[in-house]
Amino acid sequence: MSETIKKFLYLNRKAPYGTIYAWESLEVVLIGAAFDQDVSLAFVEDGVYQLTKDQDTTGIGMKNFSPTYAALGDYEVKKIFIEKESLDERGLTLDDLQHLVWEDEDDDWAEKDSIKLVSREEMTALMEDADVVFSF
Amino acid sequence: MSTLHTVNKSPFEKTSLDVCLSHAGAGASVLLLEDGVYGATKGTAVETRVKQALDSVKLFVLGPDLKARGLSEDRVIEGISVVDYAGFVDLAAENDKVQAWL
Amino acid sequence: MPIEVNGKSLETDEEGYLANINDWEPGVAEVMSKEDDLELTDEHWDIINYLREYYEEYQIAPAVRVLTKAVGKKFGKDKGNSKYLYGLFPYGPAKQACRYAGLPKPTGCV
Numbered sequence: 307m308s309e310t311i312k313k314f315l316y317l318n319r320k321a322p323y324g325t326i327y328a329w330e331s332l333e334v335v336l337i338g339a340a341f342d343q344d345v346s347l348a349f350v351e352d353g354v355y356q357l358t359k360d361q362d363t364t365g366i367g368m369k370n371f372s373p374t375y376a377a378l379g380d381y382e383v384k385k386i387f388i389e390k391e392s393l394d395e396r397g398l399t400l401d402d403l404q405h406l407v408w409e410d411e412d413d414d415w416a417e418k419d420s421i422k423l424v425s426r427e428e429m430t431a432l433m434e435d436a437d438v439v440f441s442f
Numbered sequence: 443m444s445t446l447h448t449v450n451k452s453p454f455e456k457t458s459l460d461v462c463l464s465h466a467g468a469g470a471s472v473l474l475l476e477d478g479v480y481g482a483t484k485g486t487a488v489e490t491r492v493k494q495a496l497d498s499v500k501l502f503v504l505g506p507d508l509k510a511r512g513l514s515e516d517r518v519i520e521g522i523s524v525v526d527y528a529g530f531v532d533l534a535a536e537n538d539k540v541q542a543w544l
Numbered sequence: 545m546p547i548e549v550n551g552k553s554l555e556t557d558e559e560g561y562l563a564n565i566n567d568w569e570p571g572v573a574e575v576m577s578k579e580d581d582l583e584l585t586d587e588h589w590d591i592i593n594y595l596r597e598y599y600e601e602y603q604i605a606p607a608v609r610v611l612t613k614a615v616g617k618k619f620g621k622d623k624g625n626s627k628y629l630y631g632l633f634p635y636g637p638a639k640q641a642c643r644y645a646g647l648p649k650p651t652g653c654v
Contacts, residue, residue, distance in 0.1 A: 321452055323510055324477030340607060352452050355480065358512030365506025365526075370603065372512070377602040380610045395454065397485020397517075415617065 313344045315436035318353035322371070323363065328356045329371050331442035336374075339381035346385040346436070347378070350429060353442075354392045357403040372404070379408030379420060386420045389429045444469065446537040447499075450476035451544065453488045460488075462543040463495040471533055473525070475504040482508070483517045496521045504530060549575050561643050565599070568646030576644050580635070588632050588641075590619060595645040605642045605650040612637075 316335055320327040335347065349357060356375070363370040378386070386406055393399060400423055407417040424432070433439055447466050453459040459474070459481045466472055472495070474482050481488055482503040495501065501522040508515065508524065515524050525533065534540055545560075546553045549571040555563035560576070562568060573592055577584050584592075594615065598606050606614065608626065616624015626637075633640035638650045 320455075321477050321480065321511070323507075324450070324452070336604070336607065340609070352454055352477070352480070355511060360514070361510060361512040363510040366510045368510065370510070373601060373603045377604060377606070377610075380606065380614070395487040396480065397483055397489070402512075411613075 309342075311342070311344050312437040313435065314338065314346070315433060315439045316345070316347045317433070317439055317441045318347065318349045318356060319351045320442060321352040321355040322361070323366065323368055327442045328353070331440070332371060332374055334440065334442075335378070335383060336381055339383060345383050346387060346432065347383060348387045348389070348429060348432060350389040350392045352392075352396075354388055354396060354398060354403070357388070357406075358398070359402060359404055375404060375406060378406060382408075384408040384418070384420050385422070387422050387424050387429065387432060389426055390423050391426045393423075443539070444471070444537045446470075446533050446540045447472045447543060448540060449474050449478040449481065449543045452477040453481040453486075458543040460491065463491065463499070466495075466499050468498045469500075471500045471502060471537060473502040473504065473530065473533060474522075475507050475530070479503050479507045479511060479513065482519055482522050483513055484519050489519060492519060493521070502529070502533060547572070547575055559643075559649065561649055562646045565646050565648070568596075572646055573644035580640070582634075584644075585632075588644075591615065591629070591632060591637065591641050592645045594618065595641055595647055599645070599647050605638070605645075605647040607650055608636070608638050 316331055318328065318331050322328040335345070339345065361370055361372040388400065388403070400421070406420040408420050409415045410418055445467065447462050447470060449459045449462050449472065451458040459478065462472060481492055482501070492501070502525050503518060503522050505524045505526050508518070518524060546555050549569065554567045554572065557563055562572065573584060595605065612624055612626055612629060615629065629637040642650055
């Protein structure tokens with residue numbers, strides 16, 4: 307059975323906790339990781355808020371799923387794109403976000419950066435280049 | 443008649459905050475909660491609009507919702523007071539009515 | 545149906561997973577494995593403890609292939625395969641080991 311590898315882009319546009327989209331997207335990504343496709347995650351607009359550091363949900367009685375993003379590397383999800391304009395509009399920089407890495411098995415498990423900061427123009431190109439875009 | 447307005451939507455996704463601020467009477471209280479708390483942070487594209495509103499209304503933001511989203515209190519615009527759930531209850535009790543902007 | 549562990553009654557869901565992860569204690573794994581007629585060895589405990597550490601750090605139970613790879617890295621290449629894990633947990637590392645470890649069913653596991 308021959309299968310063609312498709313480029314999947316998960317497009318995340320919502321903040322966490324206020325709605326269920328962010329967590330649903332993360333679950334779909336983790337499940338979809340079993341299918342050996344070429345997976346990229348994009349965070350634009352309020353989606354960039356999903357990755358802020360130091361989230362602590364004890365006060366609102368909801369599950370804090372921000373630690374789960376750090377597991378993405380284990381699931382072979384190594385391409386995470388953040389749109390710079392979206393950060394700027396929200397007064398954020400990459401330093402306000404988690405530092406996500408993946409371990410390269412072929413390079414003695416060296417940690418490599420998963421996150422790449424891109425411009426809106428580059429984000430457009432990523433979307434056009436994808437075979438399938440899943441929107442959350 | 444005093445009113446407490448609540449806004450629980452992100453100002454970047456919905457117009458709730460802007461419309462609320464445009465309709466809140468002088469001296470009203472506005473509480474930002476859930477995804478509304480993003481409107482209370484410094485350096486955003488809506489910061490000027492929010493600061494301008496501080497001239498006529500009192501602004502509050504719910505602390506537990508800030509914390510959940512990884513936003514420390516030092517990111518909050520000066521003049522906006524951080525309250526906890528008990529403070530939310532006090533605000534609701536102090537005002538004659540509550541108007542929710544969804 | 546609740547399970548009895550050291551005199552305490554712990555709530556489980558319809559598939560036998562603990563309802564509350566904070567209820568877990570080693571006795572949970574002992575009781576559950578006894579019901580499956582399985583004797584827990586140090587090798588079983590390595591996996592159970594690893595699953596609990598993984599959950600503590602990432603707030604999810606790892607998928608089988610993620611677990612397999614991690615076990616190979618941590619406990620030696622000869623153990624990083626599904627044959628080894630299924631040898632320890634015949635009902636499957638996800639369904640059996642995660643249940644013993646008190647974790648919810650892994651995401652995407654049917």
